[in-house]
Amino acid sequence: MTEESILNEIESNKEEYINFLQRLIQINTYNPPGNEEDLAVEIEKYLKEVDIECEIFPFGDNRANLIASLNDNFDGPNLLYNGHMDTVPPSSLDDWKYDPLSGFIKRNKIMYGRGTTDMKSGLAGMIIALKILKKLNINLSGNLILNAVADEEVGGKLGTKWCLDIKIKSIRCDFGIVGESTGYSPLPKAIIVGEKGILQVKVVTNGVACHSSISFQGKNAIYMMSEIIQNLDKIKIPEVAPPMPESKLLKLLSSAFPNEEIFNRIYNEQPQLESIVKSLLQSTKSMNIIKGGVKENVVPDYCESIIDFRLLPGQKPEVIINALKKLITDIGYKTKDSPKGDPNEVFVYLEIFSIAEPSYWKDWEDSQEIKDFFNLVEKIYGKKPIYFLFPGTTDAQYYRNSNFCQKVINFGPGNAATMHAINENLEIQDFINAIKVYTLWAYNFLK
């Protein structure tokens, strides 16, 4: 078996792969509620064609995770592929050019639908890679493990985290790929080696209600929140060095361009690109939800908001919580960890709404594997990829932060700009290329 014959196999079965992806798009896994079991059953059916047994772990109402592997030997080397089966809902259906559950293909080039980019194409590519290796009956020394998960779009606790804790942790993992889209047009494909974390904090100001004709008798909870908003920029979050300084990030980006001059021109024309770089150099915060007030003539005793903090690798969520408490205390309000208080008690209640720790594969530059992966992507896509960091969060954090495996990257087909957006779409060629990368990578890694 050679790389050439694997590529020939892929070229001659493209139609089958595209149809398979289309079927995955047509299965509704909008989360909430998820319904990932329907998709798991479809994956099982597809892998059964080459006698790969899937383990399906159902939970809740029609939800499930799935694990499959090339063989029964887990002595290593082991390669882990992870992809999530759920998608975000489609938002306003009227705005879609094509039904988000159609997988409509335009001019044989672009597939439309919810999940085409995020991330049924990446997941399908991984499933197909597993199928090809089994079908071609290649003699490999290690194992390829596929984990198709539920729940990623709402944090992954019931998906990747559950599978890791219950099933995957006992397996040695030598390298992992989470197949989220890493296409950031106009940049070439990215290989993501780290990501920021999330800490969303619910802040509730508790004041004292009264008739607003004698407003000084009460304590207005909306005004309390307003004081917090006005002082939010004074929060003292201990600095940590970003995983890569600005010069390094720019160097990684510019490596994709023929020369510095062309890169500078494109960089200056792309304010979004500059914003991404900026977000990778610091923690950020944004208050995104605020609710308060019951009636036009009642001084409100309750106002709540959610602040979305994004953390750099090395920043602990507790540190941010403490800094927020200190800020609120300095403004002059008592903070509490319980929402309960006397009717006349003035205080601020803090609650963690959502959390995902940042993660970073520190030694990625010393790894021969990642250089080999880079070369493979360049060969298949005909263009040098870039190494980069991700300002958002993915399930890769569970692998890195649990010390299960540091060598985890994100790499996947699709155009990240269309993720979660109306008219989400995918270039078919990108999907085929990703199948080639996933398959050849497993072949070379396990050979």
Ligand SMILES: [Zn+2]
């Ligand atoms: Zn995703």
